[in-house]
Amino acid sequence: MRISQAQLVLQFFENNPNRDIETPEIVDWVTSEYLRITGKPFRDPDRQVRSLYSQGKLIKIRNGCYRYEPGYAAKSVPEEDFTAAQKAEILNLGGYRCAMCGLTESDGVELHVDHIVPKSKGGRATIKNGQVLCSQHNNLKKNYGQTETCKRMYRVLYEQAVELNDEKMLEFLNDVMEVYDRHGINSHIDWRPINQRERSMK
Numbered sequence: 001m002r003i004s005q006a007q008l009v010l011q012f013f014e015n016n017p018n019r020d021i022e023t024p025e026i027v028d029w030v031t032s033e034y035l036r037i038t039g040k041p042f043r044d045p046d047r048q049v050r051s052l053y054s055q056g057k058l059i060k061i062r063n064g065c066y067r068y069e070p071g072y073a074a075k076s077v078p079e080e081d082f083t084a085a086q087k088a089e090i091l092n093l094g095g096y097r098c099a100m101c102g103l104t105e106s107d108g109v110e111l112h113v114d115h116i117v118p119k120s121k122g123g124r125a126t127i128k129n130g131q132v133l134c135s136q137h138n139n140l141k142k143n144y145g146q147t148e149t150c151k152r153m154y155r156v157l158y159e160q161a162v163e164l165n166d167e168k169m170l171e172f173l174n175d176v177m178e179v180y181d182r183h184g185i186n187s188h189i190d191w192r193p194i195n196q197r198e199r200s201m202k
């Protein structure tokens with residue numbers, strides 16, 4: 001019987017669907033199975049796992065932990081929701097606070113677990129791609145995206161700093177906005193405060 005290393009690793013995941021699997025568990029099984037079938041050692045099972053992941057066949061939960069979900073690979077743009085366990089972990093890591101305003105449920109806001117890179121843009125359901133947001137900031141981000149939301153918030157800060165004559169804050173914000181401009185990020189949003197925009201139009 002001939003079987004490739006990749007086929008064997010995939011077979012392991014197919015036999016263990018819908019479960020977060022740590023790589024050592026895979027390594028033990030595939031190395032002994034490969035030896036039994038082919039009589040040859042299996043040298044780098046980790047690499048085969050990462051390769052299956054890069055082909056979109058596995059979901060990466062975190063480094064060294066992957067999951068196989070039947071039908072997942074068939075989707076051209078994989079859309080993933082967080083599991084209840086992932087949501088709990090993201091909430092915990094985020095200190096049960098909105099990442100933008102810092103409010104908590106005891107302040108009366110509803111907290112959501114958000115994909116930093118949205119699902120529609122291929123963002124995966126990984127702990128790294130999760131953040132806690134209140135309803136208001138979740139909606140803001142849904143409409144505008146992460147960088148755009150931040151730019152709009154910086155603009156509010158800018159107007160406030162002009163009002164308060166806060167030189168230190170203005171200096172900081174000028175630097176931040178210069179970075180946005182330099183990288184051409186969200187250049188459709190004019191970040192200068194309204195009074196300055198009016199001045200420049202005259």
Ligand SMILES: [Zn+2]
Pocket residue numbers: 098099100101102103133134135136137
């Ligand atoms: Zn918020």
